[in-house]
Each structure stands twice: as structure tokens, then as C-alpha cells.
Amino acid sequence: MQRTNFAELKCSIARTLDVIGEPWSPLILRDVFVGFTRFDQIQGDLGISRKVLTERLDHLVAHGVLERRAYDRRPRYEYVLTEKGTELVDLLMVMVGWGDKWLAGEAGPPVLYRHHACGEISHVDLRCAHCGEPMHAGDVDVLPGPGSAA
Amino acid sequence: MQRTNFAELKCSIARTLDVIGEPWSPLILRDVFVGFTRFDQIQGDLGISRKVLTERLDHLVAHGVLERRAYDRRPRYEYVLTEKGTELVDLLMVMVGWGDKWLAGEAGPPVLYRHHACGEISHVDLRCAHCGEPMHAGDVDVLPGPGSAA
DNA sequence: CACGCAGAGTTCCTTAAGGGAACCCCAGTT
DNA sequence: AACTGGGGTTCCCTTAAGGAACTCTGCGTG
Numbered sequence: 001m002q003r004t005n006f007a008e009l010k011c012s013i014a015r016t017l018d019v020i021g022e023p024w025s026p027l028i029l030r031d032v033f034v035g036f037t038r039f040d041q042i043q044g045d046l047g048i049s050r051k052v053l054t055e056r057l058d059h060l061v062a063h064g065v066l067e068r069r070a071y072d073r074r075p076r077y078e079y080v081l082t083e084k085g086t087e088l089v090d091l092l093m094v095m096v097g098w099g100d101k102w103l104a105g106e107a108g109p110p111v112l113y114r115h116h117a118c119g120e121i122s123h124v125d126l127r128c129a130h131c132g133e134p135m136h137a138g139d140v141d142v143l144p145g146p147g148s149a150a
Numbered sequence: 151m152q153r154t155n156f157a158e159l160k161c162s163i164a165r166t167l168d169v170i171g172e173p174w175s176p177l178i179l180r181d182v183f184v185g186f187t188r189f190d191q192i193q194g195d196l197g198i199s200r201k202v203l204t205e206r207l208d209h210l211v212a213h214g215v216l217e218r219r220a221y222d223r224r225p226r227y228e229y230v231l232t233e234k235g236t237e238l239v240d241l242l243m244v245m246v247g248w249g250d251k252w253l254a255g256e257a258g259p260p261v262l263y264r265h266h267a268c269g270e271i272s273h274v275d276l277r278c279a280h281c282g283e284p285m286h287a288g289d290v291d292v293l294p295g296p297g298s299a300a
Numbered sequence: 301c302a303c304g305c306a307g308a309g310t311t312c313c314t315t316a317a318g319g320g321a322a323c324c325c326c327a328g329t330t
Numbered sequence: 331a332a333c334t335g336g337g338g339t340t341c342c343c344t345t346a347a348g349g350a351a352c353t354c355t356g357c358g359t360g
Contacts, residue, residue, distance in 0.1 A: 113291070
């Protein structure tokens, strides 16, 4: 399919897609996050082809999102989130928020998040890191940054 | 390639991926958001194949993320974000935040966001919609929700 | 010590999706 | 009547996803 390499673009969206933009990758991260950390567990949970799962895991490990770790003297491995990968899970929580709002329908959200700090069922909200006020698509101007030079 | 249909899974991540998970879709939304709203503009900016762009735009319109709107008496159309689509841009801002932090390197972020409310260059931060405290992957318990029934 | 087993991948074939270039259609403009 | 430009189609080629079968490695058991 000779897919275009997004990493070359001067765009953090494209670069992020280069890491987790391939089919299944976000779902694999979700699985690892919720505790499916072994090859056969992930494969069984998602129904993904073993070949593709191998490729995705290798790719995620190569990009430092997952770490492959032996858990036995036999050749047995589990995949764990690195710090870089854990911060990607934040992105998944935002995806969940959007999906819950626009796609869940009558049945309601498939999963809920309980926030440790307050103990309540909640969801993420986007705020400005500087002033703490809501920060959504319409609340910002987009300007060229230092990494935009040709 | 007979790609698996994620929409069937009881998972808001999978459902969201069904809408914008295909290659290029997030970048198309970005383009529309920053003002590339016409077919040839997007095609030229991204270097995407015209065939694939047609498919993606149709898909995004079908899912209510973009709206196709005539802007001339001639058959000329532009694509604009719906409310549903605008809220997806929030997701892109989070992707940008992660990409800026982990992938931008020495050159720094390619684009910057200035927040209207405070006028400062900033980025998004995830907060609990209930209590306002930070809400990241490690700050939550994941529980089954109403939409999880078989 | 041979056998079996389970985890973790490979291999191989089929099918469908992305890339790219060429082509087409429509409604003004000259 | 020909030209132009936006907005797509068509067609072919290559590559990636699906899927099933196969392999390899070390325990564990008889």
C-alpha cells in the first residue's frame, strides 16, 4: 500500500500519527493500559491478526511507547507502558470522551472513569495549562512555532 | 485489505477510530480547521491522493464531522467543521501536545497556540470535569459502564 | 528421557486499500 | 468556440491487513 510517511511533515499531529496512527495501535495501548499485557491476551481480546500484532508491538516498542519485558525464565514477555506511552493514554481518554458523547447512543458509555482525587465518576476536560480556563478548538489562535522553519 | 470494522466493538476508542482512524483523516480535519477548506487546497497541502481524499471527505461528511457546502453558483464546494467535528479538534490539540513534548526535538513545536482567555502561548491540560484537578491515565479507575452489556 | 504443552511469535497466501497519473464534467470568461 | 479552474473519477500497480497453519523454546510430567 506504500503508505506515506507522516513523520517527515512538520506537524505534531502527523508525527504522533506516525507512532500510533496505524490501525489497531490505539486499541493495543488501551489493552495494555487495562491489563492485557501479553501477546495472546491482546490477540484474543482484540481479534487482531497475530502477524499485525507483532508488527504493531515492534513498532510501539521501537518508538519507546511500550517496553518488552521478560516475566519468566522461559521466553515469555509482557508489554508495559513507558512514561511516554502512559501519556499517550491521556489521548485515549480524550477519544473516549468524544466517543461517549457523540457515538455511544442510548446504551451509554461502555466504560466509566472514577477519578482518584475526588472519587467521582467523571471525564476529562481540556483546560489551558497557563490560566486554567477551558481551552477548546475555538478558544485559540494558531501561530507558527520555532519548529516551523523550512 | 478487508480491514476490521471497529465500530462493532463496545469501545468508544474503537468507535472514534471508525470515524477518524483511517490514514489522513486527522490531518484533513486539521487542514479544515486552519482554513484549508477546499478540495484542491487540502490535496495540495497534504500531498494526498485525490482518490483517497474523496473517500475521506465522503466518510467524514457521512459521519457528521464535516459539512459539504456550496460557495458559488458553479459547482464549487468547501468543507466546514460541524459542532461534532469541532470537538474532534480538541482531540487534535491533545495529539499536538504529546507530539510537541515527545517528538519535536531541538527545533521545538511547529505551531503554537495562543489562548484567547489569557492571551498567552499555552497548551492543553487534562482536568477532571467534576473537581477540576489533573486527570491523567494514572489518576483513574476504569469501571464497566451502562453500554458494556452483552 | 521422550512427550506434551503453552507462550510467542513466523510464514504464506488471498484480498483490499493507498498512491499516482490521467481523464472527465461543469459553468463561467475571453 | 475555446479556455480555465475547481472538484472530482478511473485505472493500474503495489503493499498492507486477514487468517490459518506452522515453528521454536523451555519447563513439567510420566
